[in-house]
Amino acid sequence: MKNIFPLIIVAISFLFGACTQQEEKVVNLYTHRHYDVDKMIFEKFQKETGIKVNVVSASADELITKIKQEGELSPADLLITVDAGKIERAKQDGLLQSANSDVLNQQILAPYRDSENYWFGISSRARIIAVSKSYENPESLTYGDLASDAWQGKVLMRSSDNIYNQSLVAAIIGNVGEDSAMKWVAAVHGNLARDPKGNDRDQVRAIAAGEGEITVVNSYYIGKMANSDQENDRNAIEKVNFVFPSDANLNTHVNISAAGLLKHAPNKENAVKLLEFITRADNQELIYTENQEYPVNTLKPAEQFFTPVGEFEIDDLPLSELGAHQNKAVSFFEKAGWM
Structure with missing residues (x-):
């Protein structure tokens, strides 16, 4: 066959x-x-x-x-x-x-x-940070913070075969290099509150349920939850802040x-x-x-389907580089044991 x-x-x-x-x-x-x-x-x-x-x-x-x-x-x-x-x-x-x-x-x-x-x-679509509203300074959060010891046992993530996380790691490689990216993957994996599972919306639901406190999610999923006919989804996003992360190393992916x-x-x-x-x-x-996807005729949509924290500053790494680094990103997930 x-x-x-x-x-x-x-x-x-x-x-x-x-x-x-x-x-x-x-x-x-x-x-x-x-x-x-x-x-x-x-x-x-x-x-x-x-x-x-x-x-x-x-x-x-x-x-x-x-x-x-x-x-x-x-x-x-x-x-x-x-x-x-x-x-x-x-x-x-x-x-x-x-x-x-x-x-x-x-x-x-x-x-x-x-x-x-x-x-x-x-x-x-933007890959943004979602964090419990119990966290007091969401505007300061960056992708790098997910690797901090402060978030040990609090991070929620999808599985490593998810292309959105693969491309995020590819962007990290393109911006700060392979060594730093590998350390980030290993540290985030070490901070997981549970084994990776579910889709982006499941991570937000888990934060609302108290199973963890922080994750990354595509922006349009938040718009979908805000407009959902499911009351549980609308209630979940009320318990979460959504952050456009930005620092000297990496703006919003x-x-x-x-x-x-x-x-x-x-x-x-x-x-x-x-x-x-x-x-x-x-x-x-x-x-x-x-x-709820952003158009390609503007870099900054005039409005959002959710109330974001932080300024929407887009990572200027050429998108073509994501393809160049994706295989390396997958290998980093494997080395870290992130399945």
């Missing part, structure tokens, strides 16, 4: 590709995103342009493997990831092509797109969902049109209001 399975995947993909090479206007999207707002935007795009969006969903690693297996006959036009490091990996693996579009360059700020136009951010035009895209023009549509101002606003 191990030898047959890749062939099955390729065969299905070829069939998909053959079906789309008709007169019907289409764009074929491979995406790691799974949000309702994306469906809303795709339906809106089809209504305005007549171009149908075909979607294949899986993790970025699975999709990258699939694209490699399909080779030149891949039906995929665009790859969307939820992490800058993953889309940079696709670029380095030779899977993308440059998409020269004045519209994209005007609509997306330079820090959120590849300098050679191989990939473009479509939304962003920001990551993106990003899209890249694939090297063998059969519907290149339609794919670029979809990218331009997603990053259009009205659709960026839709992503913000419906999914």
Whole structure:
């Protein structure tokens, strides 16, 4: 079965590709995103342009493997990831092509797109600190503080296979070097209140329940909890402060969902049109209001879905460097025993 399975995947993909090479206007999207707002935007795009969006969903690693297996006959036009490091990996693996579009360059700020136009951010999110309101000076907190002895037995974290924490550590490597980053990972692991588990929202819920006192969480999850129909989630965030950390070593880490035009895209023009549509101002606003992700046409959103502590100063490490340091970050988790 191990030898047959890749062939099955390729065969299905070829069939998909053959079906789309008709007169019907289409764009074929491979995406790691799974949000309702994306469906809303795709339906809106089809209504305005007549171009149908075909979607294949899986993790970025699975999709990258699939694209490699399909080779030149891949039906995929665009790859969307939820992490800058993953889309940079696709670029380095030779899977993308440059998409020269004045519209994209005007609509997306330079820090959120590849300098050679191989990939473009479509939304962003900050990796912020969440801390119990029992802590008196939240505005002073930095990422480095999570490694302090003062937080021993109080830190809550997701498992090491979480791409958001991998990219945070990659950013730490890029800013302060490998030795300091390894020490940070080991110290934070030593401060854990429990074995890593759950998603970002689970960490906030655990703080509210008194299982720990501090964690890191993506900003848009806080917006989701604030707007949740679950009273427990709305009550949980009332017991937690949310901090934009900043110090001389590392300002607030920001990551993106990003899209890249694939090297063998059969519907290149339609794919670029979809990218331009997603990053259009009205659709960026839709992503913000419906999914609480930050737009890529500004570095500082005018308002938040929560009351933050501290100034939102963004880490200026190029997002392409996250991909360069992710493998090293994973090895640090393994060395520390952070599973």
